[in-house]
Amino acid sequence: xxxxxxxxxxxxxxxxxxxxxxxxxxxxxxxxxxxxxxxxxxxxxxxxxxxxxxxxxxxxxxxxxxxxxxxxxxxxxxxxxxxxxxxxxxxxxxxxxxxxxxxxxxxxxxxxxxxxxxxxxxxxxxxxxxxxxxxxxxxxxxxxxxxxxxxxxxxxxxxxxxxxxxxxxxxxxxxxxxxxxxxxxxxxxxxxxxxxxxxxxxx
Amino acid sequence: xxxxxxxxxxxxxxxxxxxxxxxxxxxxxxxxxxxxxxxxxxxxxxxxxxxxxxxxxxxxxxxxxxxxxxxxxxxxxxxxxxxxxxxxxxxxxxxxxxxxxxxxxxxxxxxxxxxxxxxxxxxxxxxxxxxxxxxxxxxxxxxxxxxxxxxxxxxxxxxxxxxxxxxxxxxxxxxxxxxxxxxxxxxxxxxxxxxxxxxxxxxxxxxxxxxxxxxxxxxxxxxxxxxxxxxxxxxxxxxxxxxxxxxxxxxxxxxxxxxxxxxxxxxxxxxxxxxxxxxxxxxxxxxxxxxxxxxxxxxxxxxxxxxxxxxxxxxxxxxxxxxxxxxxxxxxxxxxxxxxxx
Numbered sequence: 001x002x003x004x005x006x007x008x009x010x011x012x013x014x015x016x017x018x019x020x021x022x023x024x025x026x027x028x029x030x031x032x033x034x035x036x037x038x039x040x041x042x043x044x045x046x047x048x049x050x051x052x053x054x055x056x057x058x059x060x061x062x063x064x065x066x067x068x069x070x071x072x073x074x075x076x077x078x079x080x081x082x083x084x085x086x087x088x089x090x091x092x093x094x095x096x097x098x099x100x101x102x103x104x105x106x107x108x109x110x111x112x113x114x115x116x117x118x119x120x121x122x123x124x125x126x127x128x129x130x131x132x133x134x135x136x137x138x139x140x141x142x143x144x145x146x147x148x149x150x151x152x153x154x155x156x157x158x159x160x161x162x163x164x165x166x167x168x169x170x171x172x173x174x175x176x177x178x179x180x181x182x183x184x185x186x187x188x189x190x191x192x193x194x195x196x197x198x199x200x201x202x203x
Numbered sequence: 204x205x206x207x208x209x210x211x212x213x214x215x216x217x218x219x220x221x222x223x224x225x226x227x228x229x230x231x232x233x234x235x236x237x238x239x240x241x242x243x244x245x246x247x248x249x250x251x252x253x254x255x256x257x258x259x260x261x262x263x264x265x266x267x268x269x270x271x272x273x274x275x276x277x278x279x280x281x282x283x284x285x286x287x288x289x290x291x292x293x294x295x296x297x298x299x300x301x302x303x304x305x306x307x308x309x310x311x312x313x314x315x316x317x318x319x320x321x322x323x324x325x326x327x328x329x330x331x332x333x334x335x336x337x338x339x340x341x342x343x344x345x346x347x348x349x350x351x352x353x354x355x356x357x358x359x360x361x362x363x364x365x366x367x368x369x370x371x372x373x374x375x376x377x378x379x380x381x382x383x384x385x386x387x388x389x390x391x392x393x394x395x396x397x398x399x400x401x402x403x404x405x406x407x408x409x410x411x412x413x414x415x416x417x418x419x420x421x422x423x424x425x426x427x428x429x430x431x432x433x434x435x436x437x438x439x440x441x442x443x444x445x446x447x448x449x450x451x452x453x454x455x456x457x458x459x460x461x462x463x464x465x466x467x468x469x470x471x472x473x474x475x476x477x478x479x480x481x482x483x484x485x486x487x488x489x490x491x492x493x494x495x496x497x498x499x500x501x502x503x504x505x506x507x508x509x510x511x512x513x514x515x516x517x518x519x520x521x522x523x524x525x526x527x528x529x530x531x532x533x534x535x536x537x538x539x540x541x542x543x544x545x
Contacts, residue, residue, distance in 0.1 A: 002338045044394050065404075065405060065406060068295075068297035068298060069297070069299065069403070069404070070295065070298055071290055071293075071295055071298040071299070071300035071301035071304060072286070072289040072290060072292075072293055072295070072301075073293055073295055074289075087283075088286075089286070089289055090283055090286065091281050091283050091286040091287060091289055091290065092282030092283035092284075092286070093280070093281055093298075093300055094222040094223060094280070094282070095298070095300050096409065097222045098222045098223065098404050099404050099405075099406055100406060101405070101406035101544070103544070107222075107282045110280070110283075110522065111282040111283035111284070111286075112283050137495050148493070166545055168545070169405065169406070169545055184491075185252075
């Protein structure tokens with residue numbers, strides 16, 4: 001069975017946001033909206049600070065919380081494990097936006113719920129998603145999690161460590177962060193969480 | 204000391220992530236209120252309590268417009284309004300909103316039946332008189348017959364609709380007890396649903412509590428009772444006071460259980476609890492919901508029960524306070540819940 005997944009090697013990611021731009025161009029994402037976003041994480045005590053850029057997008061969870069809450073069946077999962085929204089069926093009730101533990105969905109100006117599609121239209125043609133293709137350092141990989149020689153499986157095998165966000169939610173996300181400098185407890189011990197300039201940049 | 208800087212991913216930093224707002228909070232209040240009215244009216248009918256005639260009339264006439272406004276607010280909240288009909292071309296077992304859409308439709312049918320069983324009796328005769336007059340006038344003024352016949356067609360349509368309503372109302376009256384039972388079941392369903400609507404969303408730890416559904420149900424029953432108390436006679440009001448006090452007690456216990464669940468829950472629940480129970484939301488929760496919405500009216504009603512009139516407090520004050528507390532509870536939980544995250 002096919003189960004599409006993505007990996008991002010955080011050691012290779014420079015935070016250039018070429019993927020954000022590629023996604024916006026490829027998917028005609030409206031002004032002020034993003035399907036991909038970047039988090040800047042800085043941990044430590046000045047001057048001994050360590051940082052990392054973490055790109056986030058829909059994780060196409062195996063056990064996606066957004067799918068069962070949809071009252072019209074507009075949100076669904078393809079047999080290949082990609083979570084999609086059918087704008088024709090979507091009423092814009094926002095249950096899926098509220099149900100996503102990662103806040104990855106938003107309401108498109110045309111009224112329907114929108115998010116990353118793993119560039120399903122490109123994948124159907126045998127191409128990789130736009131963000132993967134454009135990444136200048138090759139930090140991103142895309143492929144079938146159930147196929148031993150797929151790029152994602154190879155990246156996972158080579159990685160020193162791999163993480164998913166909020167594993168405790170039980171959503172089983174299919175975007176893996178490789179070689180992160182930080183552990184979950186780093187973030188938990190941190191006393192202050194402040195919005196950086198990135199959050200404000202889009203608006 | 205470690206420092207961390209994160210781009211926040213919530214409605215505060217990304218306005219595009221804003222989801223539900225005042226429409227949902229107001230709907231949850233109105234839904235609970237109508238659920239209370241349906242359960243009250245149903246129980247009174249099934250128990251054959253003739254002394255509550257005015258309470259029955261109020262709940263029959265007010266239920267339909269109140270839930271109508273509530274459902275209109277739900278419609279307003281939809282960002283793809285032209286697709287609203289899609290709720291009723293499918294049934295998604297796992298979606299609470301899908302269950303709610305069908306429960307609300309069934310409830311509206313019962314409310315319409317109750318409504319038409321009341322209205323025609325009061326207005327039927329006046330309408331007939333007016334129609335008779337129009338007929339005589341149209342026979343005299345022949346020059347404007349075209350306009351008149353058009354107007355007449357409209358009047359005839361209104362009369363026809365009216366008569367259909369009258370016959371449906373008569374059918375409803377014949378099935379009084381069955382409708383009362385359906386009203387109780389659907390009322391409990393709507394009241395419970397308003398809580399489940401939020402509590403099934405595991406991504407929002409403030410809502411993800413099993414206490415929320417019974418809390419909203421009881422709060423809805425209490426606000427239904429308070430709404431009746433506002434409009435019924437002093438005599439009927441007095442008979443409802445013990446019930447009203449009991450509702451206050453149960454709601455207080457559930458609120459306490461809910462707060463304890465948050466304070467002693469997981470890390471995510473504790474963070475969510477600090478949003479609702481502290482800061483600006485804390486003032487609303489402890490001040491408007493607990494103190495003014497429950498403790499003050501319960502004290503006044505308790506003294507009334509002991510035949511001690513509280514000076515300077517009008518008789519209708521406790522129900523108004525309870526209704527405001529119930530509204531404040533929905534607003535506080537909806538808005539604070541949207542800021543909570545796992």
